[in-house]
Amino acid sequence: MGGDVKLEDIKLSDLRVNSANDRHGELVDEDAAIEWLLKHRTLHMQNLAKDIISTGEIYEPPLVHPHNGHFIVYDGNRRTTVLKLLDDPQRAPSSDWAEFFSDLRKNWTGAFPSTVECQIEEDRDRLDEILYRRHTGQQSGVGQSQWDAEAKSNFEKRTGKKTKINVAEEIERLLVSSGRLENELKIPRSNLNRLLSAEQFRNRAGIAVDSNKLRYTHAEEKVLNALERIARDLASRTITLEDIWDNDSKRAYLNKLDQEKVLPRSEDALARTAPAKAKSTQTKTSQTKTFHNESKPSSDPGKRRHLIRNLDFGLQQTQNNRKILDIFNELQHRLKFDEHDNAIAVLFRVLLELSLEHYIKGASVPDIQKGENLSGKYRKALRHMFEAGKFEKKQFEALKKFEKGDPLFSTTTLHSYVHSADFFPSDHHLKSMWDTLEGFIVNCLKA
Template sequence: MLVFEWGESMSYRKLPLASLVVNPANDRHGELENETAAIAQLFATQELHMRSLAKDLVAKGEIFEPPLVFPSGDRYIVADGNRRTTCLKLLATPRRALTVELQEFFADCRKNWPGDFPDKVECRVKTDRDRVDDILFRRHTGVQGGIGQSTWNDRMKANFVIRTGKGGGLNVADEIERRLKDAKLLPGRKIPRSNLNRLLSAESLRNRLGISVRKGKRDIIRDEQETLTALHRVANDLASRTITLDDIWDTESKLAYIDALETEGVLPQIALKSKTSPGTPTPAPRVPHPIPAPPRPPVWPHLIPNVSYGVTWSAHLQRHRAIWEELQYKLDLGETPNAVSVLLRVLLELSIDNYVKRRQLTNVQEGDKLANKAGKVADHLHAASKIDKKYLGAIVKLKQGEEIVSLDTLNRYVHSPNFSVSPDHLNMLWATLAEFIVLCLEA
């Protein structure tokens, strides 16, 4: 059967199962490093649904809705239908399952497949990735015990908005286009707004280009002229098709583009506060009318405060992100201080290791203790003007084992059977380490 759509024909094709790639940037889990990690995440979060779906595929001997895919080189990335595709792949090759138990499960299911197992799958192929996202945005409305499509939860919807810039209640591109027009900096060709919204879908990325969008309010947060110049460059790159959708498809590629602009010196500098000229009278302060004090908000029960730290969660930071969110939203510090102390220790070391790997620090050895690695990373951050001398001293002070609030204390929380965990000490550690950990994650 031929299926015709606006501007497209023959959008359904039979593709080799081996050519389909389970999407590492599936919005169900956020960006991961590869297909194997994506399959692992699907089973880590939805194993019962995955098993139900596999049994249903075997019972019917078919899938009822073709996966939605887009080409990537000589393969096809699955945009929608990753659970179905994963089950088919593991039925085809049970040894790819992550545990012996799952390998046996898929091998037993495969024996019951009616007739010959298919080596090709009918897929809906879309070359326009914006079109793919438009389709995704209109789907996901029923669970049906795991056999039907699973409804996206708030985290999944947020992943989609962060990746694409669609459906988030914002239109950053409109505001940028208006500001560029007022400054007479619009490029000659039309700016692809969807691509601009995608590029600037995360607050941390917008901040690097000098703008902020919070609670519906749009601000320029760096030197205004330099910000407009940088936005003109981005708009021109997109309008001229120097940068296309393929170049800013996921967080890694967005960061690579913005990092390249930083290397070129395109990104704006932080605006300096204007100084009052000599002789200018200082206006008398206004005396406010007394107003009742607002009620104090409830104390946040978790280690990491409920504020945005501006971390851009790339695919290689998926585990770091999961630990961060447990510390920020799930683990009650008062009730689970031991668990919090262990996870803080893990987050710190993983973050330091991320910085060492991304910045290729050769003076950090595999056998270095955590405190020594932290000191070497802090020295590198100071040399790169990322932290000042005062904060470097604070990190160095944490290396001193005799201090109560020190990295030695954190190690003893993890390894000593006789050391009592203190929530107050953990809060003080976080207050000191927060900026350091964020810089390590943003390496």
């Protein structure tokens, strides 16, 4: 039953703490992943380190996958981090942490181990299934730490698991009903779901998930052409799981299709999304009724608990944007309306200001004066983006209104949320402002 478990002693120096761990999403490197764990799981990491010193062992082998001559840890990143820092305390990201691990190391009896027994899993599909069944108990940080909402979200975005709609199944129906795919052709649905696990990747293929239904964002013919190519690449094993394992490899594959002019282009974009439905014998009346029902907004404002929608915006952490992305993640996953309204309003203002500074510096925006206010920086950064071709004229004109426009939709509003004792946050306002500024802020962070 199941595959054989392969256990092997691996050099500690050959293990890599996973910089794309589902706990935090993609970070710049192993050091950033170690710092994230120490910052966001401080007490757990301290307890785990003390437990390893007192017992002299770890009780579950890390789950690893071989890659480019070393082994990436997929389960056991906390254990691996503790062992690496006990082995070399000076590698810790701060003097306090270096002192903590150095003091603990003095209590280790005998030679410190240079190898770790690990469970090696070469089959990436099986690796995900193992991960999916773990993380059920915390034990104050000594045992496995349960994934929080952000980690679960990252896992589901990366793998395409546990979505309400089976995107691959819907695509297969579209292609078969349009005569583009023969019934007997077997598409590896799990791989197709993985490739299209996030809205950013679905959009490139010309589709979106809205109100738990598949919709076209671009001209149907162009979209079906692209989906047929993707389906045939996967069915023929031209593209395998290894080729679309993480976000970088997904982007590389989609970029290749884009260069080959397989994917829909900007000129193919629809003014509004349209239902993506398999050909059927529905009457004209029932089709009209269905379109009306499916055209409802994708989000009920009364049920939206976070400022930032739970989408993968394709943001990559760098040395310069770590704090900004920490704030972004708090607004996307942790702070909830009705519980943290003031905190959301203040952090939204901070996010906008820091994002602007990041863009101004990264894109070398000219004519920024020392001490210039938020409104001026916003105006100049927006103009710079427009001239760089990041926005069309219509979008540019709409975003210009934020500088001074409507008193309830402006930089002045955000300023009042922070500095006025009589100006109280409105969740509807904040959501509306975020939805309008979303593309601008994301562009800032990608500079």
